Amino acid sequence: MTEPLLSIERVSHEFGARRALLPGRRTHLAVDDVSLSVAAGESLALVGESGSGKTTLGRVVAKLLTPTGGTVRVDGRDVGGLSGRELLAYRRTVQMIFQNTQHAFNPRRKIRDILADPYEIHGLPAPGGRDAALGELLERVGLHASMLDRYPHQFSGGQRQRIGIARALSLGPRLIVADEPVSALDVSVQAQVLNLFARLRRELGLSLLFISHDLRAVYFLCERIAVLYQGRLVEVAPRERLLEHPLHPYSRRLIAAVPGLGERDSAEVSAADAPAAAPDAGESTAAAVAGAEPVTGVGCHYASRCPLHLQLGRPERCLTERPALRAAAGGSAVACHFAGDEPPAPVRSVVSEEVG
Ligand SMILES: Nc1ncnc2c1ncn2[C@@H]1O[C@H](COP(=O)(O)OP(=O)(O)OP(=O)(O)O)[C@@H](O)[C@H]1O
Ligand SMILES: [Mg+2]
DSSP states (O other), X not given: OOOOSEEEEEEEEEETGGGTTSTTOOOEEEEEEEEEEEOTTOEEXXXXXXXXXXXXXXXXXXXXXXXXXXXXXXXXXXXXXXXXHHHHHHHHHEEEEXXXXXXXXXXXXXXXXXXXXXXXXXXXXXXXXXXXXXXXXXXXXXXXXXXXXXXXXXXXXXXXXXXXXXXXXXXXXXXXXEESTTTTSOHHHHHHHHHHHHHXXXXXXXXXXXXXXXXXXXXXXXXXXXXXXXTEEEEEEEHHHHHHSOOSHHHHHHHHTSTTTOOOOTTTOOTTOOOSSSHHHHHHHHHHHHTOOOXXXXXXXXXXXXXXXXXXXXXXXXXXXXXXXXXXXXGOEEOOSSTTSSOOOOOOOOOOSOOO
């Protein structure tokens, strides 16, 4: 098998861990022993409710955060110890794009200067001359070279996101970590930017780690989907497989909650099926309804909300043993002791191949 471009190996990130011994300090395990890989040219989505650790994992991959456990490898090489020139080279290879373009650029600087920054920082000549390279970058993302002398406020939100993408592309990255890159945009503009990502992937052979709440966007852009729940990877599968045969009860709920994407069936929706927002409140509500204690640390984090746990008569194992990620049919892997032991929910797959 060929070496993946990116390997995330048992990565954890605990906020506050370094000061954990100081009195009154609390730590938060935002990413908990996650392993994933992305092949060259592949697009992998990270989905999961708010607070599930998507951004934290993305920032670890982009080396904006140092993991408190595990290893990130690119081309088989541990990137943990990189410094100096090697770290700069890594930053050229892996670029991150963020959601909010409103404050991403200094309003007093022209786009020409903003786009020139990466070349300055890395001390690299722009291919074919600076002006030509910057103009070409803008055209690559669907803008005009003549816009180089404009200021950020003279662009729309969608155009600013294109400029962010152009800046990320300037040094020829191989992997882009895109954190909710379209969620702040109008729906029609979202489709245009998603199409741009798809085109850039085709033209440049880029790999993408695409973080999103939007399962339609994810289905359009990504070949595989990884589902996080409270910092843990609960399922990873090829996109069709995940949408048509989600195995983990949490994945099934995520998909069923998107109108037109899946169909809620009665076996899946129960009193334990609490709303996705506000994980803490959700946990306690679900626990109260289901009569189970919220699970922390050991066992399955989802047990107190899990319809399957309830359906199976609340097996002790869910509360005492963390489910390992295990291979399942169709290229899926799932972290649930019991998923797959009951008939799959009927799920309609009606997502169009085209966005926009
Ligand atoms: N700097 C920080 N210090 C302490 N805890 C943090 C910090 N950043 C994030 N967290 C916590 O880590 C958890 C994961 O946060 P993260 O931002 O990765 O979630 P997310 O999946 O990206 O959520 P969203 O969909 O809302 O963007 C959350 O509980 C969050 O409160
Ligand atoms: Mg986030």
